[in-house]
Amino acid sequence: MSKKPADYEGRRKHTASHVMSAAVMMLWPETKRGVGPWTDDSFYQDYDFGDAEVSDKDFKKIQKKMRWIVNKNFKVEKRMLKEAEARSAFPGDEYKEELIDGIVERGEDISFYDFVDETGRIVYTDLCAGPHVESTGEIGVFELTKLAGSYWRGDSDNAMLTRVYGVAFENEELMAEYKHFLEEAAKRDHRKLGKELDLFTFSDKVGSGLPLFTPKGTFLRETIANTIQDIQAEFGYERVNIPHICKKDLYETSGHWDKFKEDLFHVKGKGDTEFVMKPMNCPHHTQIYASQMRSYRDLPIRYSEVTTCYRDEQPGELLGLSRVRSLTQDDGHVFCRIDQVKEEVKNITKVVQAFYGKLGMYEPGRFWVSLSVRDPQTPEKYLGDPAEWDKAEQFLKEVSEEQGLDAVKTEGEAAFYGPKLDFMFKDAIGREWQLATAQIDFVQPERFGLEYINEKGEKDRPVMIHRAIAGSLERFLSVIIEHFAGAFPAWLSPIQAHIIPVNEAHEAYAKELQQKLKYAGARIEYYDASDSLGKRIRNAQKSKVPFSIIIGDNEVESGNLTIRKYGEQKDQSVSEEEFLELLES
Ligand SMILES: [Zn+2]
Ligand SMILES: [Zn+2]
Incomplete structure (x- = not known):
């Protein structure tokens, strides 16, 4: 067999979507087909089923037909057509008409892909640019996953089509892996855990994409922000504070207006001045810098601020804390001379190392760094002095070497305004952020x-x-809630331990101990003896609090603590001091 082409995975998935369409057309011949590309992990196809009622209850039926097509192992063959020929193939199909119009307009060739049986008969065909695998038997193990509404060409003025999604893997093993991944992802879904652990909420009265943080969620946000501030304090960052609205002029000067004006919230005041909610903080911070004449001796000047920005994301794109309309950035800006860039970036990478190290995420294999530089083919895309660009890219490279980052040079990934170092982290189930x-x-x-x-x-x-x-605190929280599956390390956990007296006789001692630990800075909840001990220990585990402290006769006598770590079955005995130390980890 010939070597597989580099885009083989994409071809396989795309052929799978044609197999699905072939099955659909056999079951509901009146169906009209929209577009059907493939994505990283799935494929989909849009359908106009006309009067036919098709739902996910029909998946079994479609899959059965698909399996028949796969077993037949039809050849997948490309056929070139003239415009008139192509048009006559889909009488009364307005979607195909429009697609063919587009192909003709762009001056492209019109191709169909056919499923052909062993006698050379075409059993299925569709307008398609390809490419595909050679036969339907190659698509492997497949499954239809979901069904959703989707506007033709993504435009809400157009007809609503039905989008059917599926996955296809080369073998059963990969399919099983994928299913396990989905189960894990569902268990860790931050929207589900956010509710169960009482971290944040949304209210229709407040608006979609505007998260409200409970005391526990607020504790998480503040602990993350403060930890970063504490780490970077030694590198000379100073806190600043800016208002959340400004004149639109600020963004006209910064150049963001043209790019972002559709996504800004506009604010109407009493006068004629147009205000907007800030979508970013950089322009404001430049104005603090510009408030005084600076000398080379003053530089670098480093501002930092944890502050909320507002972007009017499409309602359909909002998703838990991952995509919100109010996002709080742990933002920072350094103003320096070009010869200070290296030292400043190096210090930033040290803060990254310390912070992600504390989370246990700064480990080999857990992250990688992109050194994003210019595309040498298109120098005109980048603004600024090329000699300074050269220096800056060289500095970033040196930082990567000296800090052992092993950054991967990615040409063309620089912003138009300058090169950058981007840190990608893998979460517990292998997703990259x-x-x-x-x-x-x-x-x-x-x-x-x-x-x-x-x-x-x-x-x-x-x-x-x-x-x-951390980027935006909301998105960061969504990532770490899912990474830790809600079981945060003790230093970050809003509640660090439940204190559980074995029975009423131990309550007074347990309460006293809770007070003592609280004074020492620990975040301890008391769990009274109204339920059975077993039930209370189970509940404590369910709440994902890092430790349970069990107080019975032995503990009262010895003064030691019997503790059980979240997720473990075994108890251990520690002194109060040892316990307080464990809470720092
Ligand atoms: Zn196609
Ligand atoms: Zn900025």
Whole structure:
């Protein structure tokens, strides 16, 4: 057999969607077909079923037909058609008409893909640019997964079609792996855990995409933000504070207006001035820098702030804490000379290391770093002095080497305003998230006319570095809730331990102990003896609190604590001091 092409996986999935369509057309011949591409882990196809009522209850029926098509192992063959020929193949099908119009307009060739049986007869055909695998038998193990409404061409003025999703894997083993992954992901879903662990909520009265954080969720947010602030304090960051609205002029100057105006919330005041809710903080921070004449001796100047931004995301795109309309950034900006860039970026990577190290995520194989540089083919895409770009890219490379980051150079991934280091972290079930970043910016200082007086007494332009450690706190929370499956490390957990007296006789001692531990800074909840001991220990485990402390006769006598760690079956005996130390981990 010939070697598999590089896009084989995509071909296989795309052929799977044609097999699904062939099955659908055999079952409901009046169906009209929209588009049907494949994605990273699935394929889908849009259908207009007309008057036929098709739901996920029909999946079994469709899959049975699909299996028949796969077993027949039809050849998949490409056929080129003239425009008139192609049009006559789908009489009265407005979707195909429109698709063919587009192909003709773009001056492309029209191709069909046929399923052909061993006698050479075409058993199924569809307009398609391909490519495909050679025969239907190659699509492997498949399953239809869900069904959803979808507007033709994604436009809500158009007809609503039915989108059917499926997955296809080369063998049973990969399918089983995928199913296990889905189960794990569902168990860890932050929207589900957020409710169960009482971390955040949404209210129709407040609005979609605007999360409200409970005391426990707020504790998590603040602990994350404060931990980052504490770590970076030694690198000279100073806190600043800005209002959440501003004149639209600020974003016109920064250049964000054109790009973001559709996504901004507009605010109407008493006068004529147009205000917006801030979608980012960088332009505001430039104005604090610009409030005074700076000397080279003042640089670097480092501002940091944990502050909320607002973006009017499409309601359909909102998703738990992952996609929200109010997002709180742990933001920071450094204004420095070009020769200070290396040291500053290095310090940012040290904060990343310390913070993610504390979470246990800064480990080999758990993360990788992208050194995002210019695409040498399209230098015109990037603004700023090419000589400064060269220097900045070189500095980032040196930081990567000196800090052992082993950054992967990705050409063309730089922003138009400067190169960057992006940190990608893998969560407990292998999903990858871009979280921390350090981005050099040559453009904002230019647009805002930022200056400092250099050693020669002349005016010079500083470089700006944007830095985020956690990114948006909302998105970061969604990631770590799912990463830890809600069982946070003790230092981060809103409640660190339940204290459980064995029976009434131990209640007074247990309460006293709770007070004592609270004074020492521990976050302890008391769990009275109204339920059976077994039930209380089970409940404590369900709440995912890191420790249960069990107090019975032995503990009262010895003064030691019997503790059980979350997820473990065995108890251990520790002193109060040892226990307090465990809470730091
Ligand atoms: Zn196709
Ligand atoms: Zn920024």
